[in-house]
Amino acid sequence: MAENPAYPVGLRLTGRRVVVLGGGQVAQRRLPALIAAGADIHLVSPEATPSVEAMADAGEITWTKRPYEDGDLADAWYALIATSDRQANTDASAEAERHRVWCVRSDDADAATAWTPATGHSEGVTVAVLTTNAKGRDPRHTAAIRDAVVEGLRDGTLVAPHHRTRTPGVALVGGGPGDPDLITVRGRRLLAEADVVIADRLGPRDLLAELPPHVEVIDAAKIPYGRYMAQEAINNALIEHAKQGKSVVRLKGGDPFVFGRGMEEAQALAEAGIACTVVPGISSSISVPGAAGIPVTHRGVAHEFTVVSGHVAPDDERSLVDWPALARLRGTLVVLMGVDKIGRIAETLIAHGKPADTPVALVQEGTTAAQRRVDATLATVAETVRTEDVKPPAVIVIGEVVNVGVHSPLNASE
Structure with missing residues (x-):
């Protein structure tokens, strides 16, 4: 096999025939993603794990209860070969080559025509990590890279700004009891994407220091109240910044709806026609x-x-x-x-x-x-x-x- 890097591509499998050979642990791990992709999945295996059997019982896959036979990969777009019979795997791999079906082999990745990347998901983004070539493949290393990238996207430490138009609005984010590590993953990500953060003194202050320089941070206790009551002034500030087309985070201590006046703010935003997202927090x-x-x-x-x-x-x-x-x-x-x-x-x-x-x-x-x-x-x-x-x-x-x-x-x- 040539020492060329694998070419990464995303397969759109909705309604397309996918054949899975073998109903063991490998199939159990891979089938959920194929089901989520909307593939027309045909499992060929004399037996299956209880979890795989449950997928068949639920109608998520079609199960043919027998060993692999030549011709099983006909009309397939993609194949996962994962039986415990190495000769059957070799024969199926040869059939895939004849029919020009991309196939993954669990027992011999170097003999396959496709590799399954280490994948993860974060808010509409799929992260897929592949080793560049067959030599020295280390699945644990690629999985570790995948985990680091996904975790960074989720907790906001890896910031990927949106460059297309975003819908302005306000997120009421519960910051938790004080320890910055106890904010939710979604709350931290929204903080990283915010244009304006209006923060309570009981929110996790350490998180504010991590925000990008362009983010405007407003101390809710220092908003000029003038003729307004304190809460009314905060509501007006949320509405004003959102109407300017900005992404606003209202960072509160604990949970927004546990003595946090979160509903008052949500109601004011609704009356002003401002989109509002509520992110629960860990209550003190x-x-x-x-x-x-x-x-x-x-x-x-x-x-x-x-x-x-x-x-x-x-x-x-x-x-x-x-x-x-x-x-x-x-x-x-x-x-x-x-x-x-x-x-x-x-x-x-x-x-x-x-x-x-x-x-x-x-x-x-x-x-x-x-x-x-x-x-x-x-x-x-x-x-x-x-x-x-x-x-x-x-x-x-x-x-x-x-x-x-x-x-x-x-x-x-x-």
């Missing part, structure tokens, strides 16, 4: 306790957990929380934005029947390098916050799970 109500070694549920201890906002005190007429009902629950209570109100929250829970010795943990700056955990009880938590100088942002966990957890902090990013 679960992730921060977990990072501190506290499970919000645990078998035999807590079969429920409730997340409430503590930004207004229980006796405030604006409060929508049924604190007496919460005091009667046996599960875990997670309080967000409640550091400065925790004294009155604890008093209210105790007054309505919650034991004063109920364990409490406060996790400050959860999942970041500054994370710390302070333990108390409902009776002592107010004083503990003062003496330990606990500052927002902190997640407060109330319940017996506090004593179940691992008291040395876990590293949630590893």
Whole structure:
């Protein structure tokens, strides 16, 4: 075989006959991509793995239950030869050559007329990596390159700008609890593609330093409010930049719809006719306790957990929380934005029947390098916050799970 590099090409197999010989593990790995390509797949094999058999049962492939016979590749556009019979593979490969059918051989790549690249996908892009020639082929190396490229596209570290016209709009992106590694893959990719980022102070700040120089970063806390309320001014800024034809990311801490006013922003965008994408984020109500070694549920201890906002005190007429009902629950209570109100929250829970010795943990700056955990009880938590100088942002966990957890902090990013 000549030492020339393989010529890469994308096969459009929709409705075209593809023959697969052998129903083992190789076929099991390759068939899903062929099915996704819309190929008319004919499997020839006396037996198959349960997964391949399920594909046949579902009508995704046509299965002829016998060994390979000469003539099976007639009228095929593409063939995958993967039987355990080397002579049958050689004969089928020869038939493919006669009929000018491109074929892949699992047992002898050098004897095949085509190679299967290591492939991966990211938002409408297929990445395919091929070794340049037969000599020294290393499938693990090509797979590693594939993985690196796909991961870079997904997390935004490998930026490939769009040069065709993009539809302007806004993405409400949940940035997670603080550790930049805990943002979703889609959120990170949208950040990398943004023209404008309007960020909350509780969003993962480290990610902003990675943005390309042309990206305009706006601190939501510093938007001039003038005659507008803060949220209304943020809504107007989102609309204004989107109407300029820009791709805008609203980067929020945690999840946009967990005490993040994400729906208010989505509604304002909808009224303005602006396209809006919502990217969920990891909520601090679960992730921060977990990072501190506290499970919000645990078998035999807590079969429920409730997340409430503590930004207004229980006796405030604006409060929508049924604190007496919460005091009667046996599960875990997670309080967000409640550091400065925790004294009155604890008093209210105790007054309505919650034991004063109920364990409490406060996790400050959860999942970041500054994370710390302070333990108390409902009776002592107010004083503990003062003496330990606990500052927002902190997640407060109330319940017996506090004593179940691992008291040395876990590293949630590893």
